Amino acid sequence: MDFDFILACGDSFTEGCQNIVGLGPEGTWPGLLAKKYNVPFANLASGGSSNTLISLQPVNTPHGKIENGSAVEWNGLENAKKPLIIFGFTVLDRWTYFDGDMGRITSHFSIDPEYMSKTDNHGNDWTDWQKDVPLQNLHRKHNFYNGKLLENYTWATVQAINLAMQYEQLIPGATVMWGFIHERHGVDSFGENIFTLIDKLSDPYEVTHGVMEWPSTHRCFNKAYDWKPLQRMFDKKKQYWLRPEINDHHPNLEGIQLIADTIDTAIQGVFDV
Amino acid sequence: MFDSIIACGDSFTKYHLTEISKSWPALLGQHYNVPVANLGKGGASNYEIALQPLQSTPNNIKELKNPLIIFGLTTPFRYPVYLPKETRIGSLASVLPEHLTYNQYTGVEEKIFEPTIKKMLVDDAFHQADIQILEMMLRWKELIEGSTIIWGRIHFQHQEPDGVVNRNALEEEQERIISLHQYLQDNGFESNCFNEVCEWFPLQHVLKGEPDMHINWEKLNQGTKILDGHPSDAGIKRFADNFIQYIDSKIA
Numbered sequence: 001m002d003f004d005f006i007l008a009c010g011d012s013f014t015e016g017c018q019n020i021v022g023l024g025p026e027g028t029w030p031g032l033l034a035k036k037y038n039v040p041f042a043n044l045a046s047g048g049s050s051n052t053l054i055s056l057q058p059v060n061t062p063h064g065k066i067e068n069g070s071a072v073e074w075n076g077l078e079n080a081k082k083p084l085i086i087f088g089f090t091v092l093d094r095w096t097y098f099d100g101d102m103g104r105i106t107s108h109f110s111i112d113p114e115y116m117s118k119t120d121n122h123g124n125d126w127t128d129w130q131k132d133v134p135l136q137n138l139h140r141k142h143n144f145y146n147g148k149l150l151e152n153y154t155w156a157t158v159q160a161i162n163l164a165m166q167y168e169q170l171i172p173g174a175t176v177m178w179g180f181i182h183e184r185h186g187v188d189s190f191g192e193n194i195f196t197l198i199d200k201l202s203d204p205y206e207v208t209h210g211v212m213e214w215p216s217t218h219r220c221f222n223k224a225y226d227w228k229p230l231q232r233m234f235d236k237k238k239q240y241w242l243r244p245e246i247n248d249h250h251p252n253l254e255g256i257q258l259i260a261d262t263i264d265t266a267i268q269g270v271f272d273v
Numbered sequence: 274m275f276d277s278i279i280a281c282g283d284s285f286t287k288y289h290l291t292e293i294s295k296s297w298p299a300l301l302g303q304h305y306n307v308p309v310a311n312l313g314k315g316g317a318s319n320y321e322i323a324l325q326p327l328q329s330t331p332n333n334i335k336e337l338k339n340p341l342i343i344f345g346l347t348t349p350f351r352y353p354v355y356l357p358k359e360t361r362i363g364s365l366a367s368v369l370p371e372h373l374t375y376n377q378y379t380g381v382e383e384k385i386f387e388p389t390i391k392k393m394l395v396d397d398a399f400h401q402a403d404i405q406i407l408e409m410m411l412r413w414k415e416l417i418e419g420s421t422i423i424w425g426r427i428h429f430q431h432q433e434p435d436g437v438v439n440r441n442a443l444e445e446e447q448e449r450i451i452s453l454h455q456y457l458q459d460n461g462f463e464s465n466c467f468n469e470v471c472e473w474f475p476l477q478h479v480l481k482g483e484p485d486m487h488i489n490w491e492k493l494n495q496g497t498k499i500l501d502g503h504p505s506d507a508g509i510k511r512f513a514d515n516f517i518q519y520i521d522s523k524i525a
Contacts, residue, residue: 152360
């Protein structure tokens, strides 16, 4: 083993829906991994986070405060010499914005107009501009990446991965791993695997698939599941769902264990334990 | 106590109409004979400044051992935005309504933020945001091994966001800096605020409106009118002298 701390970032699939499951951070997949390797850990994940926000969680998350119902404690990180930082990325199309009330960057879980017309993650009413911005951005292609012109939400995830890898530069001894856990339910954002994308910029009725070359795949834990997003391990198996009665596909304890086991396989691949 | 310097800030840190080798971080590097990374960026908001170690990581970061990280805050009246073209956190450099426009370079329709900016002004939320931002800045100490963090306000404005000149702005700013420092100490943070060396005024105040200390400072018959408050090379030298005085007394 070549790490002495686990710092986990992500959305609800990493946060573990702790208030519903009824277990603390120890019952989440980062907690299960920390127990197996007998190292301290911090789970900074927050429900509804965009990939950009996930990449900022190590610096953006208040220390030792209540975050969306979960206590975020970082005890021991200052003494860690070789932290393992794991980014559990999510669906591509979430919107990142500055929340003046919170005084920091946050994100909204959906750009679906049906949800944008209600309230944000913190119970604030959406104003007109909040509804407009993400929808404007969705349909703009701005950036070339490996010869492809990407729409903003895919490009944002590329940049989020690059930012995540940057922690290795900032923290001597740190190892960064990343991968996709959560994928859009109903309309797959990925095709057969994380390298095939449904082109949302095409005519809505014309679904095309493109090849996507993500950066830093040598640290991507999806390799341990044939490069598929980890949610697919249990997305069609209700016995792993948290609340099948309301079609809630978040993982229950058994599903969380599946995620932990798969990421553990990837960890062993990286560290050759 | 430190083997390198990482400076974060806006144009008052980067350099403005001069050479980067004459910026105050460069002068500090020469004085202490340590390598320097100047991550300052013109127009940056305080939130963007807090993220500069991550968003603007220098290529030689691994050579910057045990860094002294200096966060040079700017006016609170800048608005962080997510830039869709660059997919990074950037800033609206001004919240004045007449300055909000479609920015073809960033791809941001700035006008749409006007209602939220107005609400934040009414609620004094820009100053409240500075508290969260300072906590973020101090959090880098836990992430970057061997680092020491100092912070303080450099750039401030006499003009309120509605364009009206506030004659008491300096004194109000002094109270806010002391209040921020006190808040951090009361909440268990190690707060090293370099404004202490200049009586808790923003560092910009050490230039005292002397024409030679500014790039472009025009005296009018009706009083003194600032055309450009950025420091001249002599003004930058005065900034550096104040930093050295603080660092020698509190850090080194």
